[in-house]
Amino acid sequence: MAETQKATVVFGVLNExxxxxxxxxxxxxxxxxxxxxxxxxxxxxxAGIAAQYTDDDYAKAGAEVVAADDVIARADVLGFVDRPSAETVARLKAGTWVIGMLGSFTDAAYVDALQAAGLVGVAMEKLPRQLSSAQSMDEMTSQNSVMGYKAALVAANAYGSFFPMMTTAAGTIRPAKVLILGAGIAGLQAIGTARRLGAVVTAYDVRPASRGEVESLGAKFLDLGLDFSKGQGEGGYARQLSAEEQAAQQTAVDQKAAGFDVIITTAKVPGRKPPMLLTKAGVDGLKRGAVIVDCAASDLGGNVEGSRVGTQVTDGGVTIIGAPYLASEVSNTASNLLARNVGDVLAHFVHDGRLSIDLNEELDDALIVAGRPAAESKE
Known part of the structure; x- marks a missing residue:
């Protein structure tokens, strides 16, 4: 049996x-x-207790369990679920690598702070998901999959009736009618989960290819009578719609939404303000007791007008759940997937016992290195 290569790169993880x-x-x-x-x-x-991993589990696997100061002082690379806080960035030594969802699309000041501190950032949100060699690194796909699954469960729990059709001695209860807006990774998982729970599921997405994906899961595709034939964006994500397209989409969705009991929205444009898919008029048109789960709710807004992180009930009796943290509610599985993503990113940049940024130009866009724009400078 070949000897295990002597470890020369030190990877650290903090308790988030x-x-x-x-x-x-x-x-x-x-x-x-x-x-x-x-x-x-x-x-x-x-660090792993909330995800059901004890310090002893890590020690048995060969990790060294230490205090936060030791992790920061000794690690060559730090991996994050999200990104290091400004306070943490200030404590890191120059040359340290940080891997995480760094918000590089919208937070130029944060990127500048990483560069000013002399750090090397790997922005997970910029990894090219269409590249086969990077698919195991795609945190957005893995975590959105968990989010979509959990969104359907949260909706079912909040809904005041059954998802499946149920025949009882007291009569037959009709199945819930569920509408999924956004049929990307999260949306497809929500479709599959809602259908397994017995709901009648309909879905919509601006990407032309999504119709076949939706129908392959046994759901109906919502026909808005609109043509966004160029709805596919780079990397498989939905593109940003024009103002005119958004207005037409919103009006059509508002009108169609009234026929559903549960609406789950999952449409995100990575790092940018999410598109509004359901306006206040659409919310007001829903029947009392309807449930909305907005997975895109954030400080930038959500897919639903007026949604915010947390739960609110409108004057019309509609429950709106702004739920961007759903993956964290499936912490063990989500952590397993996330750790594989981060680990594969790190392993890609380790060569001959050292870290190197000059390994694969196809991943250059994800690199944030002091003194050079991404995709231009080399080590």
Whole structure:
């Protein structure tokens, strides 16, 4: 048996547990995987508890469990579920790599701060998901899949009746009518989960290819009578619609939404303000007791006018759940997938026992390096 390569790159993970976050960017099985690639791991004590991983689990896998200060002082690379706070960035030594969802599409000041600190950032949101070699690194796909699954469960729990048709001695209860707006990774998972729960599911997306995907899962495709034949954006994401297209879409969706009991919205444009798919008029047109789960709710807005993070009930009795943190509510599975994404990104940049940015030009857009724009400078 060949000897395991001696670890020369040190990877560290901090405890990111908060009211909204229970995931961790490293799991014990990835500790073992990285060790074979020449990477040793440091884990802050307690980092995995919320995801059901104890310090002992990490130690048995070969990681060293230490205090946060030790992780920051000794790690060559830090992996994050989201991104390091400004306070954490200020504590990192120059040359440290940070891997995470860095918000590079919209937060230029944050990117500048990373560069000013002399850090090397790998922005997970900029990894080319259409590239086969990068698909195992695609955090957006893995976490959106978990989010879509959980969104259907949250909706079913909040809805005041059954999802499936139920025949009882007291009569027959009709199945819930569920509308999924956005048929990307999260939307498709929501479709599949809602159908397994017995709901009658309809879905809509501006991408032409989505009709076949929706129908392949046994759902109906919502016909708005509109043609967004160029709805496909780069990397498989939906493109940003023009103002005129958004207005036409909103009007049509508002009118169609009134016939549904549950609406789940999942349409995100990575790093940018999410498109509004359901206006206040559409919400007001829903029947009392209807439930909306807006997975795109954020500080930038959501897919539903007036939605915010958390739960609210309108004067008309419609429950709106702004739920951007749903992946964290499936913390164990979400962490398993996320850790694989982060681990594969790290392993890609480890060569001959050292970190190198000059390995694959196809991933250059995701790099944030002091002194050079992404995709231009080399080590």
């Amino acid at each position: 547990t908060s009211q909204d976050e229970t995931r961790v960017a490293l799991t014990p099985d990835i500790v073992t995987r990285l060790k074979k690639a020449g990477v040793s791991c440091l884990v802050q004590s307690g």
